[in-house]
Amino acid sequence: MKNFGFSILLLTCLLTVASCEKDDICVEGNTPLMVIEFFDINNRDTPKNVTALRVVGEGQTVTVNTVADRTALNKINIPLKTIEDSTSYLLISNSADNDDDVETGNIDIVNFNFARVEDFKSRACGFIVTYEELDAVLQTDTDNWIQEIEIIRAQIINSDSTHVKIYH
């Protein structure tokens, strides 16, 4: 009977320990954002702000929600699509509207191509996406403000460090 009492105690303890779980809230991960930094084309190590930068995803009617609109910035984090292998962004410098609500800034379109890796993070999170083989293509127009795009990290697994450098 002593044995029995002990086994009940042991089971109660183990049940208490085993019942603590974090299976309901996703804390283990998230689909990362791509980090772009802007540098001076003439002085390649110096960060350079883009005046009144506006970032709009191609096909979207609103500006990207992770970048302060029409602000001078040298670093932005932007989301890539999770179910397609490419994402295009309109990067607008000196963004402003004229009287007819038409954009007067310099619009450059950059296509980001990548391979997606689906990663099961946890029971609560399910699948997230990380990106590999990142590549950026600038659509040439008559007046590109972007001079050069350099991929620093082709793999995007977190948003801690810069993936793309844009020189202007």
Added chain:
Amino acid sequence: MLKYIISLSIVLGSVSLAAQSKPIDTKPKDTVVYEQSYGIRIGLDLSRLITSSLDENYTGAELVADYRLTQDLYIAAELGAEDKTQQEDLYNFNTSGSYIKVGVDRNTYANWYGEKNLIFYGGRLGFSSFSNTINNYQIFDNNRYWNPEAFATASETPEEFSGRTASWLEAVLGTKVELFPNIYLGASVRLGFLFTDANEGRFPILFVPGFNKVTWDSKFGVGYNYSISYFLPLYKKKNKIKKIAEEEKVE
């Protein structure tokens, strides 16, 4: 109980018949020996059957059996199959497979004369073979710029992961009570420790038939069953009691 009254009267009757031809023994020795039934007990898990009929996303059955080895020790086993579809926040998956658990139970209940109940603890070694299917899933993404309405659906095509196996060790605490002669109602709770690494591969193991839910970052799992079973007596054996042994020594 009737059985014992009959056997008691037969035994007593034979004693009195035998006594007539011999000198009257004023202190006749009690020759009635209570013999315990040994045999195999086979039953069904009621909880899995009831859950199957109530929950359309679950089908399962479990066969339970034990065989009495000694006064307190039983060899016990469970054999079952489960099919369960679960909807999580961002994915829907199915687990389907069968399992076997083999081990021992030790009865700790001191039965009164004629009682045949059990309060037991025991251990099992479990093994399950199963397959997982992800029916559909969405991609978790904090940023909703590209998908403002809902998480982007990545796949609606079922994707199967077959040939999966898992093994575990299980601690059991339970009871079996004789409701009617040889019909037992049982209940048990189980604490399992999974040996198999659940997080390997593209889709981890989140549920194991027989083991139950696999908790994230934990090797432990809990389960239970309610069984109704039939005891098939095979032979009877006298219970070894120290007191008898002492009496034999005196003789």
